[in-house]
Amino acid sequence: MLRVSFKSSFIRQAKKLDEETYKELLESLKLFKDRENHKFLKVHKLHGEFYDCYGFSITHKIRVIFSYESSTEVVLWAIGDHGIYK
Secondary structure (H helix, E strand, C coil), X not given: CCEEEECXXXXXXXXXXXXXXXXHHHHHHHHHCCHHHCCCCCCEEXXXXXXXXXXXXXXXXXXXXXXXXXXXXXXXXXXXXXXXXX
16 A cells, blocks of 8 residues: 655645645545555656656546655655646
């Protein structure tokens, strides 16, 4: 089971989500903590400016950027549409 921590920027962005998307975020985070579900969430390595980070999908439009701090701990950096990659 992964331990998840949050950057303050992630928390600020998550608070701006509409209620339905926020509920989907909470469900996705439950799944995310178990690495067996990473394929379902489409976890993938990012490139360019975020070469040391990974991403996964909450909805078709909403993505999360995170990094591995260790094999059992991740930090969530940002949440939003594809604009978060810029």
